[in-house]
Amino acid sequence: MASTDSKIQEFVDREYEHGFVTDIEAESIEPGLDESVVRWISAKKGEPQWLLDWRLKAFRQWQDMVEPTWALVEYPKIDYQSITYFSSPKSKKDGPKSLDEVDPELLEAYEKLGIPLKEREALAGVAVDAVFDSVSVATTFKAKLYELGIIFCSFSEAVKEHPELIQKYLGSVVPTTDNYFAALNSAVFSDGSFVYIPKGVRCPMELSTYFRINAANTGQFERTLIVADEGAYVSYLEGCTAPMRDENQLHAAVVELVAMDDARIKYSTVQNWYPGDKNGKGGIYNFVTKRGNCKGRNSHISWTQVETGSAITWKYPSCILSGDNSIGEFYSVALTNNYQQADTGTKMIHLGKNTRSTIISKGISAGHGQNTYRGQVKIQKGADNARNFSQCDSLLMGDRCGAHTVPYIEVNNPSAQMEHEATTSKIGEDQLFYCRQRGISEEDAISMIVNGFCKEVLRELPMEFAVEAQNLLGVSLEGSVG
Amino acid sequence: MLKIENLHASADGTPILHGIDLEIAAGEVHAVMGPNGSGKSTLSNVLAGKPGYEVTKGRVLFQGEDLLALEPEERARSGVFLAFQYPVEIPGVGNNYFLKASVNAVRTHRGEEELDAMDFLQVCREKMKVVDMPEDLMNRSINEGFSGGEKKRNEILQMLLLEPKLCILDETDSGLDIDALRVVAGGVNALRGPERSMLIITHYQRLLDYIVPDRVHVLQDGRIVRTGGKELALELESRGYGWLEEAAENSGSAG
Numbered sequence: 001m002a003s004t005d006s007k008i009q010e011f012v013d014r015e016y017e018h019g020f021v022t023d024i025e026a027e028s029i030e031p032g033l034d035e036s037v038v039r040w041i042s043a044k045k046g047e048p049q050w051l052l053d054w055r056l057k058a059f060r061q062w063q064d065m066v067e068p069t070w071a072l073v074e075y076p077k078i079d080y081q082s083i084t085y086f087s088s089p090k091s092k093k094d095g096p097k098s099l100d101e102v103d104p105e106l107l108e109a110y111e112k113l114g115i116p117l118k119e120r121e122a123l124a125g126v127a128v129d130a131v132f133d134s135v136s137v138a139t140t141f142k143a144k145l146y147e148l149g150i151i152f153c154s155f156s157e158a159v160k161e162h163p164e165l166i167q168k169y170l171g172s173v174v175p176t177t178d179n180y181f182a183a184l185n186s187a188v189f190s191d192g193s194f195v196y197i198p199k200g201v202r203c204p205m206e207l208s209t210y211f212r213i214n215a216a217n218t219g220q221f222e223r224t225l226i227v228a229d230e231g232a233y234v235s236y237l238e239g240c241t242a243p244m245r246d247e248n249q250l251h252a253a254v255v256e257l258v259a260m261d262d263a264r265i266k267y268s269t270v271q272n273w274y275p276g277d278k279n280g281k282g283g284i285y286n287f288v289t290k291r292g293n294c295k296g297r298n299s300h301i302s303w304t305q306v307e308t309g310s311a312i313t314w315k316y317p318s319c320i321l322s323g324d325n326s327i328g329e330f331y332s333v334a335l336t337n338n339y340q341q342a343d344t345g346t347k348m349i350h351l352g353k354n355t356r357s358t359i360i361s362k363g364i365s366a367g368h369g370q371n372t373y374r375g376q377v378k379i380q381k382g383a384d385n386a387r388n389f390s391q392c393d394s395l396l397m398g399d400r401c402g403a404h405t406v407p408y409i410e411v412n413n414p415s416a417q418m419e420h421e422a423t424t425s426k427i428g429e430d431q432l433f434y435c436r437q438r439g440i441s442e443e444d445a446i447s448m449i450v451n452g453f454c455k456e457v458l459r460e461l462p463m464e465f466a467v468e469a470q471n472l473l474g475v476s477l478e479g480s481v482g
Numbered sequence: 483m484l485k486i487e488n489l490h491a492s493a494d495g496t497p498i499l500h501g502i503d504l505e506i507a508a509g510e511v512h513a514v515m516g517p518n519g520s521g522k523s524t525l526s527n528v529l530a531g532k533p534g535y536e537v538t539k540g541r542v543l544f545q546g547e548d549l550l551a552l553e554p555e556e557r558a559r560s561g562v563f564l565a566f567q568y569p570v571e572i573p574g575v576g577n578n579y580f581l582k583a584s585v586n587a588v589r590t591h592r593g594e595e596e597l598d599a600m601d602f603l604q605v606c607r608e609k610m611k612v613v614d615m616p617e618d619l620m621n622r623s624i625n626e627g628f629s630g631g632e633k634k635r636n637e638i639l640q641m642l643l644l645e646p647k648l649c650i651l652d653e654t655d656s657g658l659d660i661d662a663l664r665v666v667a668g669g670v671n672a673l674r675g676p677e678r679s680m681l682i683i684t685h686y687q688r689l690l691d692y693i694v695p696d697r698v699h700v701l702q703d704g705r706i707v708r709t710g711g712k713e714l715a716l717e718l719e720s721r722g723y724g725w726l727e728e729a730a731e732n733s734g735s736a737g
Contacts, residue, residue: 425573433532434570436554437563438580438640439587448583452574452623 031084035059038187041086045156050167058176058186065180071343072372072404073312075285078250085188085221141205150203151196155223158194165196169227173256173293173320181252181287181314185221189254192223197232197263206462208237222253228263230296235266237465251310252287261296261323266304268461269317270469272476273309280339280368283311290317291347294326294355302329303346304460306469308476311340316374318347321355321383328357331457333469335476336369336401345375345406350383350416359390362454365401366477372404379416387417394424395453397477425453447474483508483545483679484529484648490539491528498524500704501540506648509676513690514683515715516701517723522683523567525701526652529681530564531557544648559591561647565637565654572624577636580624581606585643609642613669631662638669649673649680655689667692687719700726 029040038059042052067078145152151162159166176186197203228234238255251273257265267290276283286309292301303317319328330346348357363371371394379386394403405422427449435445450473451458458466489502498521506512516522528535529542531554542549549557572580585605586596597605606620613635625633634654641649651670655663670693674680682693690698690712698714699706700723707726708714718726 428570429533430570431572433530433554434566434572435580435584437530437532437558437566438584438644439555439558439591440583441555441587444583448575448580449572452572455574 029084029086032081033083033085033188037085041188041190044086045159047159048163051159054171054176055187058183059188061177062180062183062187065177065183067180071314071374072370072406073314073341073343075312075341078285080184083250086190144204148201148204149198150201151194152207153194155189155192155194155225158225162194162196165227166194166225169225169256169258171256173258173291174254174289179289182254182289185223185252185254185289189221189223192225192253194224195226195234195236197228197234199229200231201229202232203234206235206237206465220251222251224253224255225258226256226265226267227258228260228265228299230260231262232260233264235268235462237268237270237462239270239272249283250285250287253289255288255290255317257290257292257301259292259294259296259299259301259323259326262298263296264300264302265292266302267292267317268465269303269305269307270461270465270472271305271307271309271313272472274311275309275338275340276311278338278367280311283340284309285312286310286315287312288315290315291320292318292328293320294323294328294352296323296326297352298325299323300327300329302331302460304329304331304457305333305344306454306457306461306472307332307334307342307344308472310342313340313342313344315342315344316346318349319357320349320351321357321386322351323355324352325354326352327355329460330357330359330361330375331460332361333364333454333457333473334362334371334373335364335473336366336371337476338367338369340367341370343372343374345373347376348378348388350377350379350386350388353382353384354386355383356387357389359388359392360456361390361392362457363392363394363403363405364397364450364453364473364477365394365403366397368400370402370404372406374406374408376408376410377418378409379411379413379418381412383413383416385415385417386413388419390418390420391456392420392422393453394422395427395450396424397427427453443474446477447471450474450477483510484549484681485543486529486540487542488540489525489528489537489542491524491535491537493524493527493535495536497538498704499528502701502704502706504699504706506679506681508679509674510696511674511680511682511693512697512699513695513715514681514699514701514706515685515687515718518685520701521704522685522701523652524704526564526650526681526683529557529650530554530562555587558644558646559588563641563644563646563649565634565641565649565651567653567656569625569628569633569637571626571628573626575624576620577622577624578606578620581620581640581643584640588644606639606643609639612642612672613638614665615639630657631659631665634658634662634666635669638666642669642673645673647678649678651680651682651684653684654682655684655686663689664692687715690715702726 029037038055042055174182176183195207226236257267259265273284273286294301301319305317307313317330321328328348332344334342334344336342345361346359359375361373363373365371373392377388390407392405396403403424407420409418431449432442432445436442451470458469461469484506486502486504489499491499514522528537537550544562582602589596615635619632625636628636654666658666682695695712698710698712700708
């Protein structure tokens with residue numbers, strides 16, 4: 001086991017030290033943030049005046065805000081003036097020319113995670129712009145989506161092509177004043193994705209499956225907006241199981257979802273940003289604001305997330321259940337190993353009548369990892385017959401990690417039905433030994449036990465994502481027991 | 483099959499076994515009896531390779547090979563099976579899935595082809611009849627919510643499926659009523675054969691009414707103090723373990 005441990009550790013360290021993601025010849029500005037930077041970004045992107053005004057308003061609000069300290073995470077003070085707020089990717093010509101030039105151990109990792117062959121090149125940063133056929137795949141599918149009236153494009157493109165939609169919905173779910181990081185994102189967001197599904201259209205494919213490679217470099221201040229019009233359906237996938245390198249330590253993304261009458265949005269995330277080394281050095285700070293508005297009657301929004309990366313995760317994908325009979329769901333697996341810290345959960349705000357919400361949270365802590373579930377269920381006065389079911393389970397590996405559960409429940413309507421279950425268990429030497437005594441290797445046993453623990457969440461993921469996520473959980477925990 | 487020579491072992495730093503010598507030939511069934519705290523479970527755990535135990539002296543040969551040099555999973559794959567006294571629960575992992583993974587790990591080691599889901603199901607159904615195991619237990623999580631009897635049956639089912647060369651049963655009779663005991667014993671007896679050895683660890687003689695041993699060893703304070711035929715178990719049953727202690731004191735030596 002010891003040799004496997006060190007081998008994996010070696011691989012994890014090396015992978016990020018060498019950095020195989022293409023060195024972006026950035027056209028960037030000097031570090032620092034003031035109004036002129038916000039103006040520069042907006043001008044660089046050729047944005048209309050209204051958007052610049054929106055950014056400036058957000059920036060001014062941000063200046064008056066203080067960084068929140070309530071989360072159970074510790075990190076050195078961030079110097080916002082030392083961050084570079086804009087860099088645009090220029091070319092990939094310095095990357096490896098083919099997979100033959102890529103570290104075999106990295107390729108082994110892709111193999112283990114079951115990353116499709118075609119995607120491995122892109123993930124490894126191979127300069128394949130001209131030949132990489134995902135471009136043509138992307139084009140083909142884009143045409144098909146276009147036929148159905150579905151808009152799926154970069155945020156910048158949407159600002160140019162569909163300004164009326166952006167102006168209508170941008171900030172409608174997460175206002176610029178929502179919180180410190182959302183305000184910062186609103187001021188300086190670089191790019192992101194925009195999706196619009198027209199009335200009655202069921203999006204025929206998982207969005208971003210075919211495009212996720214291209215989205216790998218969307219940067220540290222990402223902005224996503226998804227609108228599902230009446231009766232529309234869309235399943236959106238974000239992230240990737242492959243370990244991704246990023247120079248930017250601070251990530252502050254904002255995701256807004258809007259579901260109209262009878263619409264359904266399923267949003268799935270697999271997050272595997274660099275978690276820092278085994279001593280807790282480095283790693284991404286992931287401060288994300290994600291919120292969906294079940295605006296229409298019978299609308300339905302599901303968040304499913306598998307969070308295994310980042311040094312710090314601060315993230316609460318939430319649902320505002322405004323429409324009558326609307327449904328909000330949150331399925332989460334958060335894994336912290338070594339010195340990772342995660343404070344994650346959800347908010348379910350019940351406004352409409354007969355609204356229902358389900359929360360299933362699975363926290364896994366190993367090494368010195370700290371894992372907190374923080375959630376709020378709020379039943380407002382007019383929300384007759386609202387129902388919530390919450391289940392928060394924690395799994396501990398070893399005796400140096402921590403799991404914390406902080407549920408807030410606020411009920412202002414006597415007809416509400418609330419259920420809350422919570423468990424904490426330990427992945428025991430006994431369970432592992434039992435599996436090994438039946439001939440199953442320790443590695444497979446850990447993976448089996450952890451995947452069993454997360455089953456209710458993993459089955460919410462689209463098939464191909466689920467398989468990768470299962471492998472990812474195993475790989476992320478290797479060597480953490482024994 | 484199994485040869486234990488002067489085995490000394492400690493659990494978490496405390497010496498428990500103080501020199502065990504035991505040899506089991508192929509086809510033989512040996513029982514190890516002893517009072518609580520005599521080292522019975524330590525012996526089975528050391529043989530299976532449970533972490534937390536340290537062998538301080540002696541050696542164990544399994545089919546002529548150094549058993550102690552192998553990882554627990556390697557021991558299992560080469561044919562050492564431990565039926566646990568307290569089988570653990572593993573929530574979310576289907577019993578069916580687990581057993582198939584286990585069987586295939588062992589088959590792969592033996593150079594046999596892995597069983598696919600259909601083949602496995604067929605084999606499994608057959609063996610389930612032997613231990614009178616209801617089918618729904620296969621679709622549940624490993625041992626989760628199983629009764630004491632169901633857990634033990636599940637252990638024996640696994641043993642039947644894996645067809646090990648050395649079966650170690652650690653207090654398999656504990657917590658079983660007489661009907662369950664019969665069923666479990668029936669499963670064990672079904673596996674008796676000239677190529678297979680068994681080490682039955684038990685506190686009571688009761689189980690040995692159903693699984694009749696070739697030899698009986700009495701373990702006390704980490705040593706085998708007496709060895710005899712199946713009648714030794716009956717004698718222990720009637721006279722208690724205290725009798726041996728007195729006998730040891732009187733004779734000044736351990737038998």
